Amino acid sequence: MGRIVFTGGTVVGAEGSFDADVLVDGERIVAVGTDLPADGAERVDVSGKLLMPGFIDGHTHMDMPFGGTVTADDWDTGTAAALAGGTTTIVDFSLQDVGGTLQEAVNTWHEKASGKARIDYGFHVAITNLTDEVKAEIPRLADLGVSSVKIFMAYKGTPLYAEDADLFEAMQVAREAGVLVMVHAENGDVIAKLQEQALAKGNTSPVYHALTRPEEAEAEATNRAIQLAEIAGAPLLVVHVSCAAALEPIHRAHELGQTVYAETCPQYFAFSIEDLKKPDFEGAKYVCSPPMRDAWNREPLWRGLQLGDLQIFGSDHCSFNFEGQKDLGRDDFTKIPNGCPGVEERAQVLWSLGVLEGRISENRFVQVLSTNQAKVHGMYPRKGTLAPGSDADLVIWDPMLDTTVSTANRHGNVDYTPYEGLTFHGGPSEVYVRGESAYRDGEVLAEAGSGRYVERRFMKPEI
Known part of the structure; x- marks a missing residue:
């Protein structure tokens, strides 16, 4: 060299x-x-x-167990795809085992990445069981080089789901520890009830994934997370913002001077709920959470990128094969593994639909793909x-x-x-x-x- x-x-x-x-x-x-x-x-x-500058993707899921299966891309193939899209660093989610520690989650992800990663990488920790012992671990994450934790307001009935009291206390602990809290903001209780009602009526096709996760459920949870963070005095990152209704409380928080960062993803600009309606179960290819929305949401999301309410553009790369994985939910949309590939296409979607269409500048392109990512995820100016x-x-x-x-x-x-x-x-x-x-x-x-x-x-x- x-x-x-x-x-x-x-x-x-x-x-x-x-x-x-x-x-x-x-x-x-x-x-x-x-x-x-x-x-x-x-x-x-x-x-x-x-x-x-090399692009940074702060939202990937390589070799991650979910819904009884494991993502199709491991750290070898997933980082190869990232490279082909111009990404030189990712931050992946190390997933705490129920009953396990945060340290063990990080150790497990080091083992997954070692000998396979083709680009540089860091880890978030996705907390699945916020016990008193786990809360006590959060301040020690800095010693592991981890600066962020993710908490899920969705997926009720699974280990990922967190009650408000736990989310709030995690925010308090993280604030004192200098750790950023990230939230998947969807109302898990409402979604669980809507899914139950849909299945009871025999509604099993992929489009019901979106219809049981309405925009209002994302907006309510986003607003709730922002208010809890304000009470806790903690900075917050809301990931994969998909719709105008969820963007509104983020914009309001910024007007009030609250430290709220927000991310959106390429799939919400390239696809819509109409793709979930494709026949012969093809709609399952577009199942991710939050789901694809009505196409009119795209323009408000572009304004969010223009105004700076959405500061980063991540892929939420979470790939499952159509054959043998997505088709686990052929007769029940709730069993379709949630996630889409996108780490390779992320930058080209933003350039083609954003820069070339005059919606954002080439400099804003670099901000949301690289510079802001490095700042929010604790890597700047390296x-x-x-x-x-x-x-x-x-x-x-x-x-x-x-x-x-x-x-x-x-x-x-x-x-x-x-x-x-x-x-x-x-x-x-x-x-x-x-x-x-x-x-x-x-x-x-x-x-x-x-x-x-x-x-x-x-x-x-x-x-």
């Missing part, structure tokens, strides 16, 4: 775009500017292309920026690259893609991880196991 100078391109950062060269020495960026002294460095001509001292994670983005998506040209391990047949304009032609070429022209070059664990610390950023 030596010195490389990237010449002739346009650097696109969170605050602006400018023509400049980027000089890399080993794993770090050492200079950004014009007429840099190359000193024998390898020259990489990126004329006509955009240089961006990650998320092209600046001296930062890791040499770079995406060479070719605005002229066209990609028509098919299962055959995906890099993950799932037997379908919901994006089948869509054509994206613009994409990564080459990706570097810590100064090493990791992806080029459709081929993943990084070896399994080359990714490294990134210790994170939440610093309550202003973004």
Whole structure:
């Protein structure tokens, strides 16, 4: 690993775009500017292309058990797919076993990632059993390099579900510990009752996944989480915001000066509830939670990205095969594993539907895919920026690259893609991880196991 100078391109950062060269020495960026002294460095001509900091995806589920099965992508195939989409770092959810500790959850996920991850990675901890002993563990997460915990307000009747009292107390403990609380905000009680009623009427098809998880159930839980966080004095991250109704309390919290971060995902811009109605059980391919919404919600979500109410754009990559996994719910929509693949398509969806359609700038694109992700998830400025001292994670983005998506040209391990047949304009032609070429022209070059664990610390950023 030596010195490389990237010449002739346009650097696109969170605050602006400018023509400049980027000089890399080993794993770090050492200079950004014009007429840099190359000193024998390898020259990489990126004329006509955009240089961006490596994308960060703070919301993935690799090798995760759910609903009696396990996600199709492990840390090898999942991080290969991430690389192909320009992502150089992920933060995955280590899942606490019922009766287990948070330390054990992190240890288990280290074992899953070791020898397989092709990119850098960190862990959140998803809490499934908030006992007094677990609450006492939260302050010790910093010693493990973990800066965030996730708590589920949905999935009543499963170990994931948390009562309000536990959620509130976790917020209090996390506030004192400097740990960020993330919530999956849907009203689990209402959803459970609506599902029971739907099945009693014989309504079993995939569209009922959405019809029993109405927008109001997400909006109510989002508002409730925000109010509980305000009482606890804790910062909050609401993940996978899917609709205008859930965005309203987030916007209101920002107007009142509350520290609330919010994430949305590509599937809510590319698909709608109509996809869940596809015949022959094809709708199951689009089952995720929160569900796909009526298409009119897309414009409010774009405004949320424009205004900064939605600060990060994560994939919620949670892949299950159509054959043998999704079809577990062929006769009962509640048994369809919740989740869609999307880590490979995330950036291209945002570029094609956002930047090229004039909805967001290329700088906002970098903010929500990289810089804000690094800040919220406690990795900035090591990650998320092209600046001296930062890791040499770079995406060479070719605005002229066209990609028509098919299962055959995906890099993950799932037997379908919901994006089948869509054509994206613009994409990564080459990706570097810590100064090493990791992806080029459709081929993943990084070896399994080359990714490294990134210790994170939440610093309550202003973004």
